[in-house]
Amino acid sequence: xxxxxxxxxxxxxxxxxxxxxxxxxxxxxxxxxxxxxxxxxxxxxxxxxxxxxxxxxxxxxxxxxxxxxxxxxxxxxxxxxxxxxxxxxxxxxxxxxxxxxxxxxxxxxxxxxxxxxxxxxxxxxxxxxxxxxxxxxxxxxxxxxxxxxxxxxxxxxxxxxxxxxxxxxxxxxxxxxxxxxxxxxxxxxxxxxxxxxxxxxxxxxxxxxxxxxxxxxxxxxxxxxxxxxxxxxxxxxxxxxxxxxxxxxxxxxxxxxxxxxxxxxxxxxxxxxxxxxxxxxxxxxxxxxxxxxxx
Amino acid sequence: xxxxxxxxxxxxxxxxxxxxxxxxxxxxxxxxxxxxxxxxxxxxxxxxxxxxxxxxxxxxxxxxxxxxxxxxxxxxxxxxxxxxxxxxxxxxxxxxxxxxxxxxxxxxxxxxxxxxxxxxxxxxxxxxxxxxxxxxxxxxxxxxxxxxxxxxxxxxxxxxxxxxxxxxxxxxxxxxxxxxxxxxxxxxxxxxxxxxxxxxxxxxxxxxxxxxxxxxxxxxxxxxxxxxxxxxxxxxxxxxxxxxxxxxxxxxx
Numbered sequence: 039x040x041x042x043x044x045x046x047x048x049x050x051x052x053x054x055x056x057x058x059x060x061x062x063x064x065x066x067x068x069x070x071x072x073x074x075x076x077x078x079x080x081x082x083x084x085x086x087x088x089x090x091x092x093x094x095x096x097x098x099x100x101x102x103x104x105x106x107x108x109x110x111x112x113x114x115x116x117x118x119x120x121x122x123x124x125x126x127x128x129x130x131x132x133x134x135x136x137x138x139x140x141x142x143x144x145x146x147x148x149x150x151x152x153x154x155x156x157x158x159x160x161x162x163x164x165x166x167x168x169x170x171x172x173x174x175x176x177x178x179x180x181x182x183x184x185x186x187x188x189x190x191x192x193x194x195x196x197x198x199x200x201x202x203x204x205x206x207x208x209x210x211x212x213x214x215x216x217x218x219x220x221x222x223x224x225x226x227x228x229x230x231x232x233x234x235x236x237x238x239x240x241x242x243x244x245x246x247x248x249x250x251x252x253x254x255x256x257x258x259x260x261x262x263x264x265x266x267x268x269x270x271x272x273x274x275x276x277x278x279x280x281x282x283x284x285x286x287x288x289x290x291x292x293x294x295x296x297x298x299x300x301x302x303x304x305x306x307x308x309x310x311x312x313x314x315x316x317x318x319x320x321x322x323x324x325x326x327x328x329x330x331x332x333x
Numbered sequence: 334x335x336x337x338x339x340x341x342x343x344x345x346x347x348x349x350x351x352x353x354x355x356x357x358x359x360x361x362x363x364x365x366x367x368x369x370x371x372x373x374x375x376x377x378x379x380x381x382x383x384x385x386x387x388x389x390x391x392x393x394x395x396x397x398x399x400x401x402x403x404x405x406x407x408x409x410x411x412x413x414x415x416x417x418x419x420x421x422x423x424x425x426x427x428x429x430x431x432x433x434x435x436x437x438x439x440x441x442x443x444x445x446x447x448x449x450x451x452x453x454x455x456x457x458x459x460x461x462x463x464x465x466x467x468x469x470x471x472x473x474x475x476x477x478x479x480x481x482x483x484x485x486x487x488x489x490x491x492x493x494x495x496x497x498x499x500x501x502x503x504x505x506x507x508x509x510x511x512x513x514x515x516x517x518x519x520x521x522x523x524x525x526x527x528x529x530x531x532x533x534x535x536x537x538x539x540x541x542x543x544x545x546x547x548x549x550x551x552x553x554x555x556x557x558x559x560x561x562x563x564x565x566x567x568x569x570x571x572x573x574x575x576x577x578x579x580x581x582x583x584x585x586x
Contacts, residue, residue, distance in 0.1 A: 215386050216433035216492075220447035220499055221423035223415045230450065234437050 087282035091273060092289065100269030101290050107186055107255045107265060108294075112248050114191025119198025124228055126203055137199065144196035150257050153189035156180065157261040186258035194251060201243045205236030237309040245302035249295050266290050337362045337397055337503055337534055338383060338425075344391030345378060345558075352378050354558040356392070360503070365535045367545040367566075370555035371581060376538040377430075379555070380505050383536070384427050385418055396424055397502055423451065426496030430508040432488040434480035440467070440491050441476040447499045459498070466494040470524050486517030490524050503534040510541060542585055546570055554578050 091097055118140075125137040144152070159166075160176035167173035209232050217227035259268035270283035336359035345353035353375045360366050368376045381387040383394055385401050393410075394401040402418055403410035413421070434443050444463040448454045467473045470490040480488055489509055496504060506525065510518040522544050529535055529548045539545065545552050545566050552569040554562040554577075562575050573579045 210433070212429060212431055212433035213435065216427075216429060216435070218386065218419070219384055219422060219425075219427035219429075220495065221419050221451040222447075223419045225415070226419075226451075230446075231435055235435075 083285075084279060084282055087277070087279045088285050088289075091270070091283060091286050094273075096269045096273060097266065097286060097290070100264055100266040100287075101294070103263065103269075104252065104255050104265040104290075105294065107183075107190070107258060107263065108248065108251050110187050111190035111194055111255070112244075112251050114187065115194025115198045115247075115251075116244065118192065118195025119202050120233070122195060122199035123202035123206060124225075126199065127206060127228075129224075141196045141199055144193045147193075149190065149193050149254060150260065152193050153186060153257055153261055156189045157182065157185035159185075182258065182261050182263035185261055186255070186263045190251065190254060190258070194247065197247060198244065201247070202233075202236070202240055205238075205240035206232055208239045209235050234309075238306075241302070241306050241309050245298070245305070248302075249298055252294050252298065253291060335362075336360060337364075338395070338536070340379070340383070340392065340394045342392030343379070343382065343389055343394060345375070345382060345387060346390050352558050353382065353389075356560055358553065358560065360534060360536060362502075362534055363532045364550045365529045365533075365537070365548055366551045366553060367549040368536065368538045368553045368555060369540065369542065369545060369569075369581075374555040375558045376555050377507050380427075380507050380536060380538050384422055384425050384505060386427075396421065419451070423447075423499050424502045426499055426501035426504045428489070428492050428496055428504065428506045428509050431512050432480070432485070432492045434488055434492055434495070436480050439477050439479055440472070440483070443480065443491060444495045444498045447495065452499070463494070463498055466497055467491075469527070470494050471520070484517060485513045486520045489513065489521045493521075493524055493528075497528075503536065504528065506535065506537040506539070508538050508540070510539065540585065542570060542582070554581070556581075 122137045122140055125133040126141075128134060157180060159180050163176050165173045166176050166179060206228070213231055213235065214224070214227050217231040218224065222230065255263075255265050256267040258265055259271065262268070264272070266287045270287045274280045274283040338358075338360045340356050340358040343353050343356035343358075344351070356375075356379060358379075368379070370376050378387055382389050383396070383401070389402075393403075399421060400410065401421060402413055404413055404417075405411075434440075435446065438446065441460065441463055444466060445456065445459045448459040448462070449456050464473065464476060467476055470493055472487060472490055472494070475483060475487065475491070480491065483491065493504075493509075509525070510521050513521065518541070522541060525535070525537070525544070526548055537544070537549070547566075549566050551563060552566050553560055554569060554573075554575070556577055562569060562573065562578050569578065570582060573582055
């Protein structure tokens with residue numbers, strides 16, 4: 039005790055820890071990565087096919103279709119999700135029941151099954167329309183795009199509803215009361231005051247689900263919607279270069295997901311406005327609630 | 334002068350718990366009434382009933398001759414729609430214990446949200462009025478700040494300005510200084526004193542007996558869901574006759 043009290047602070051030298059374990063671990067993983075890369079390199083993969091097809095017209099069209107479907111299905115999903123969440127929290131028992139029923143029905147069955155149901159709707163309803171006003175043949179209406187859009191969007195809405203509801207519940211009740219006290223209706227208070235604040239909680243899981251949706255659109259290949267997976271399948275049915283073309287598709291999925299992840303970061307920053315001293319101090323968003331659905 | 338806010342035979346339950354029992358109360362225009370009493374006596378709940386943030390199970394509340402939540406036709410009461418209740422609420426401003434400013438809006442946006450968004454008045458005029466209100470509560474320089482950047486006392490003063498921006502007929506204060514650091518209480522009470530001095534009708538639920546003595550025209554003492562004594566500040570605070578009031582006052586002072 040008396041030793042350190044009298045020691046001159048300048049005489050100490052800090053010797054860093056050696057972290058042998060970390061170095062060995064890094065070495066092991068790097069070796070494994072090299073071996074893995076080598077296996078792929080020596081494997082029977084014709085990389086020239088990957089290069090040839092990566093930017094081919096058919097594949098690019100598939101990428102665009104995947105992006106369009108992701109965007110449309112998520113837009114429908116978010117719209118339905120917000121609607122269902124607000125209905126679920128309303129005082130009206132009819133609206134509440136409708137919302138609960140919707141979530142129960144569309145969360146209860148696999149997305150693939152729902153896609154097939156929509157696509158084959160013509161089997162039970164040959165025509166759709168309003169009797170006396172108009173009538174259309176279901177097969178004409180239910181194109182692969184429409185079936186995929188409805189199937190993916192509607193089931194997404196059921197998940198998003200729960201995310202939105204959790205976000206709304208995370209906002210202090212006092213916010214609603216303050217909004218009511220300045221003469222807002224309950225609906226207006228929810229839409230103008232509570233939801234914008236709830237976005238801070240809602241955006242990370244929605245981002246997560248959007249990324250999930252990019253990959254979920256691959257299900258639409260089953261009903262002949264020509265997204266990336268379908269377009270590479272069409273190519274490898276002809277040239278039999280299965281793995282090469284699947285690698286092409288994988289690269290595109292990863293590219294799209296990477297771009298979306300970056301976009302998500304900026305959107306989160308926008309919605310954290312007014313939180314913390316300047317809204318910019320926030321570094322890490324809350325851990326993402328993973329709502330992974332069985333694909 | 335005729336009463337502005339009246340409660341008559343008011344009954345309120347939380348489940349089986351009888352929170353408000355047969356409350357009779359009235360306040361005239363320009364009057365300041367302080368409601369005091371122990372925690373859980375129903376003071377805040379009563380205030381929230383006036384603004385229809387709580388439902389009531391019996392009796393009625395009326396503001397400026399209109400029965401809260403109902404349209405009266407002879408002896409029949411017809412429940413109002415959400416929209417009409419929202420309109421009724423506009424005539425009573427409310428200040429909460431924990432401020433409840435909208436954190437995603439600037440101070441100015443908080444204040445003009447009601448007049449512009451709800452009352453649909455012209456934005457330019459409302460902005461001018463909002464700046465005047467901010468000046469009145471001593472925060473003219475904070476118009477573009479976010480609530481999170483303000484102290485508790487400043488937030489509460491903005492909350493008062495937000496309520497005033499609706500040009501209410503009366504102001505309700507629900508323990509406006511209870512969530513504040515002691516050194517910030519004075520600035521909020523100062524603003525409230527100024528409001529009282531300029532003829533604002535105010536109902537204040539508070540534990541600040543000094544404020545009651547100085548500002549209130551009448552003090553109402555509540556205990557266990559009932560109003561047990563009403564009188565001038567001198568009557569209630571200096572010479573309470575009821576033993577329950579007496580013990581409360583001596584414990585607080």
